[in-house]
Amino acid sequence: xxxxxxxxxxxxxxxxxxxxxxxxxxxxxxxxxxxxxxxxxxxxxxxxxxxxxxxxxxxxxxxxxxxxxxxxxxxxxxxxxxxxxxxxxxxxxxxxxxxxxxxxxxxxxxxxxxxxxxxxxxxxxxxxxxxxxxxxxxxxxxxxxxxxxxxxxxxxxxxxxxxxxxxxxxxxxxxxxxxxxxxxxxxxxxxxxxxxxxxxxxxxxxxxxxxxxxxxxxxxxxxxxxxxxxxxxxxxxxxxxxxxxxxxxxxxxxxxxxxxxxxxxxxxxxxxxxxxxxxxxxxxxxxxxxxxxxxxxxxxxxxxxxxxxxx
Amino acid sequence: xxxxxxxxxxxxxxxxxxxxxxxxxxxxxxxxxxxxxxxxxxxxxxxxxxxxxxxxxxxxxxxxxxxxxxxxxxxxxxxxxxxxxxxxxxxxxxxxxxxxxxxxxxxxxxxxxxxxxxxxxxxxxxxxxxxxxxxxxxxxxxxxxxxxxxxxxxxxxxxxxxxxxxxxxxxxxxxxxxxxxxxxxxxxxxxxxxxxxxxxxxxxxxxxxxxxxxxxxxxxxxxxxxxxxxxxxxxxxxxxxxxxxxxxxxxxxxxxxxxxxxxxxxxxxxxxxxxxxxxx
Numbered sequence: 001x002x003x004x005x006x007x008x009x010x011x012x013x014x015x016x017x018x019x020x021x022x023x024x025x026x027x028x029x030x031x032x033x034x035x036x037x038x039x040x041x042x043x044x045x046x047x048x049x050x051x052x053x054x055x056x057x058x059x060x061x062x063x064x065x066x067x068x069x070x071x072x073x074x075x076x077x078x079x080x081x082x083x084x085x086x087x088x089x090x091x092x093x094x095x096x097x098x099x100x101x102x103x104x105x106x107x108x109x110x111x112x113x114x115x116x117x118x119x120x121x122x123x124x125x126x127x128x129x130x131x132x133x134x135x136x137x138x139x140x141x142x143x144x145x146x147x148x149x150x151x152x153x154x155x156x157x158x159x160x161x162x163x164x165x166x167x168x169x170x171x172x173x174x175x176x177x178x179x180x181x182x183x184x185x186x187x188x189x190x191x192x193x194x195x196x197x198x199x200x201x202x203x204x205x206x207x208x209x210x211x212x213x214x215x216x217x218x219x220x221x222x223x224x225x226x227x228x229x230x231x232x233x234x235x236x237x238x239x240x241x242x243x244x245x246x247x248x249x250x251x252x253x254x255x256x257x258x259x260x261x262x263x264x265x266x267x268x269x270x271x272x273x274x275x276x277x278x279x280x281x282x283x284x285x286x287x288x289x290x291x292x293x294x295x296x297x298x299x300x301x302x303x304x305x306x307x308x309x310x311x
Numbered sequence: 312x313x314x315x316x317x318x319x320x321x322x323x324x325x326x327x328x329x330x331x332x333x334x335x336x337x338x339x340x341x342x343x344x345x346x347x348x349x350x351x352x353x354x355x356x357x358x359x360x361x362x363x364x365x366x367x368x369x370x371x372x373x374x375x376x377x378x379x380x381x382x383x384x385x386x387x388x389x390x391x392x393x394x395x396x397x398x399x400x401x402x403x404x405x406x407x408x409x410x411x412x413x414x415x416x417x418x419x420x421x422x423x424x425x426x427x428x429x430x431x432x433x434x435x436x437x438x439x440x441x442x443x444x445x446x447x448x449x450x451x452x453x454x455x456x457x458x459x460x461x462x463x464x465x466x467x468x469x470x471x472x473x474x475x476x477x478x479x480x481x482x483x484x485x486x487x488x489x490x491x492x493x494x495x496x497x498x499x500x501x502x503x504x505x506x507x508x509x510x511x512x513x514x515x516x517x518x519x520x521x522x523x524x525x526x527x528x529x530x531x532x533x534x535x536x537x538x539x540x541x542x543x544x545x546x547x548x549x550x551x552x553x554x555x556x557x558x559x560x561x562x563x564x565x566x567x568x569x570x571x572x573x574x575x576x577x578x579x580x581x582x583x584x585x586x587x588x589x590x591x
Binding site for chain 1: 314315317318321322325326327409410411413414415416417418419420421588589590
């Protein structure tokens with residue numbers, strides 16, 4: 001059994017001309033984890049995935065899959081990695097079954113029974129004989145996952161795997177990924193903008209913005225971190241808003257009906273309360289709670305420096 | 312490598328483009344055959360210094376149809392290069408355009424291996440087009456005109472050469488073989504342009520433009536010294552097969568230049584494919 005991490009990225013930097021897409025990224029994904037890779041559009045998620053698949057050469061740094069350098073063909077040896085990067089692409093003039101068989105042939109080949117197994121698994125049972133050009137977007141997405149599963153990989157790299165799926169399809173895809181991880185030990189590294197899906201599926205998370213890693217770690221730890229989301233009920237609210245917006249520890253201040261909502265370090269709560277009272281604000285409720293993934297995501301990406309960095 | 316080649320060939324044989332190309336060739340052959348059938352060649356041939364030749368027997372035979380399709384600059388120097396440009400345009404640019412290049416390269420496939428498989432596929436396609444042109448014209452010729460001798464009509468200089476049926480088949484095989492080699496150089500060039508582009512039509516357009524510019528330079532007296540280096544100078548290499556005495560020196564020089572073109576185009580395509588990130 002290999003002791004190497006499923007994915008290791010060290011000091012990865014990728015420049016496109018003068019624009020830095022990924023900036024000194026370090027990441028380690030252990031075998032068996034379901035790792036969520038989050039960030040706004042243009043954060044560098046797809047670029048990182050493409051580097052892992054050897055599709056893009058990094059400007060600096062290195063990445064490994066199961067200890068094999070990503071630039072080498074050994075990193076994509078049969079049974080190591082399966083991938084679905086952005087929109088799944090197939091030969092429209094061939095049937096789904098033929099597409100899968102041809103692509104799997106490049107990885108050493110699979111039997112017809114395995115092709116059928118993959119089609120069944122993604123819910124395309126009975127549709128394998130149809131030309132892919134007649135497939136809907138959701139069906140292509142499912143077929144994309146089927147091709148990533150042939151031959152059965154130890155690592156799955158999935159870029160927006162549920163994009164284009166209907167709600168039932170999303171649930172099924174989530175269940176399938178969970179099953180692959182729990183029953184077959186497949187390590188899953190996925191990016192998605194559907195935070196609820198990521199929160200329910202991923203054991204670990206990494207946040208990326210403008211190519212830089214903002215935070216990474218186990219999902220539970222990140223969500224119960226030292227930063228809390230606070231609901232404040234105070235009068236007069238305008239004065240409270242003014243004081244909070246000037247307070248150095250307060251982040252992501254918003255107004256929700258009668259409440260003022262903000263993030264701050266748990267340890268700063270009493271000081272903020274004291275500052276409000278001293279400033280003539282009557283505090284009727286100050287309720288700290290753990291941040292949701294969405295709030296964490298928004299706070300981290302808001303705090304990140306804006307604009308694409310120059311190389 | 313063989314696995315990749317089998318995948319490429321499986322894809323190529325299932326594309327409608329392949330059938331369409333064969334259809335185009337069949338139409339061209341059919342038109343030539345119809346023309347010859349409606350107006351068979353006269354028995355009196357324009358001669359040279361010795362005056363006219365009057366030929367006894369039939370001039371319009373199966374080998375003649377096959378010969379004309381090779382010799383008249385429509386099929387091997389226009390139609391087949393165009394069809395090849397369209398086919399090779401799709402090999403890399405088409406994969407990029409579809410997004411399937413990333414699907415392929417996410418597999419245990421090296422870029423060099425992929426390029427080699429695509430290059431071989433393009434060569435096989437060129438050979439297949441040439442073989443279909445030759446065999447179909449011969450078959451149709453047998454059906455319409457029957458077997459017979461071949462009297463080459465062009466480039467004879469003084470006198471007249473007659474190849475008996477067996478010799479004619481040998482010369483035709485050589486002529487089509489040389490034409491096929493010339494087309495593999497066009498295929499390599501097409502693959503190079505395909506490696507540069509993200510759109511198959513752009514790649515095909517560049518290949519055709521290259522051939523047109525090369526053909527234009529070939530006929531301009533000012534560029535006479537460039538002629539030996541132009542690809543289009545060798546697209547009619549197959550014509551040498553019908554000389555009374557085959558000019559082997561010219562043939563081998565032509566083959567060397569075509570090989571050089573193929574090697575250079577393949578090398579440049581390899582450099583481009585190796586250096587370019589797969590972003591589509």
